[in-house]
Amino acid sequence: MVQQDKGKSKKPRAATAPQKPATTAASDAAAKGSKKHKGLGQQLRDIRRLLARPNLPATVRQAHERQLAALELERQTSTSDKAVVTLERTAVNKYHAIRFFERRKLLRLMETARKKDQPDLSQLAKWMADVNYVTYFPKSAKYLSLFPKTEPDARAKQAREAIHRLINRFVTEGALKQADGYEPSKALGETDEQTLRALEEVAKQHRLLSDRLVSAREQAANAQNAARAASAEDDDAEDDSDDQEEGEDEEEDASDSESEEDKAPQKRSGRKPENIKPSSGATSTAASRSAKRPNVSKPAAKSKPEPEQDDFFL
Secondary structure: OOOHHHHHHOOOOOOOOOOOOHHHHHHHHHHHHHHOOHHHHHHHHHHHHOOOOOOOOHHHHHHHHHHHHHHHHHHHHHHHHHHHHHHHHHHHHHHHHHHHHHHHHHHHHHHHHHHHHOHHHHHHHHHHHHHHHHHHHHEEEEOOOOOOOOOOOHHHHHHHHHHHHOOOOOOOOHHOOOOHHHHHHHHHOOOOOHHHHHHHHHHHHHHOOOOHHHHHHHHHHHHHHHHHHHHHHHHHHHHHHHHHHHHHHHHHHHHHHHHHHHHHHHHHHHHOOOOOOOOOOHHHHHHHHHHHHOOOOOOOOOOOOOOOOOOHHH
8 A cells, every 4th residue: 555645635824814912902001091980089189199209399389289189170170069969850750749749630631721702811810920930949848739738838928929920020021931831841941041050049048958959069168269369369379470580581681781781891991899898908008108118298290381273273
């Protein structure tokens, strides 16, 4: 038997894809980590760790302290805003069913009255005003029902009448749209923010708003005011430092120009200035020399006659 060649019987190996080096995976992970945005808490931790270093320059420390204060104010503001939104959402969900049924009851009464041959227009106007009340009542306040099961106290009646009167005054003036009872969210979306704040202020006066909601809003407002004041103080400090540096530069330029002007005439004349006094040693030697010399009076010099000037030189 003829032995077959072993090399021909073997199957060719399949081509394998080149493996990526191990360093590429690490570099990709580092690149993804660098692109990730740092949260507010992470930024605060990084700055605090940096400020904990003992050998940090004063300028760098001051800049990072300002940044830390700004981030803390931003965190406080965001926390207060979240608390306000959470409390408002809770109040909306709590009184949504009551408002829905009262709005549907009013619409049915209006439809029944319109089907009559001679509808009562004054009653229709009253029901329309009630629909406005249900639609535009402050969402973050405790809702005061138009059809309560038990008679409310005097304070609740006074608050309901005040809010009812204010809402319909805004509708008459055009600040609020006439509610149809079907789309309260759309009507509120088209409402002026100042009008809604006025309604909430009335509810706050009658103690209908939650104390936690009021405190959260006050904290948010205080945090925003503090952030604005801090930014204004930083701007004023930077302006003052710039003005001070400009004033110092101007004073240095003025002193340099004055010193150059004082040196210029001395260089031109080549003499020492007259206001420089001789030293004490020089004065003592001059006085001793004058004391040793005899006091001999010199004869008066004869005056020479002045030459006559010609008219040509005049």
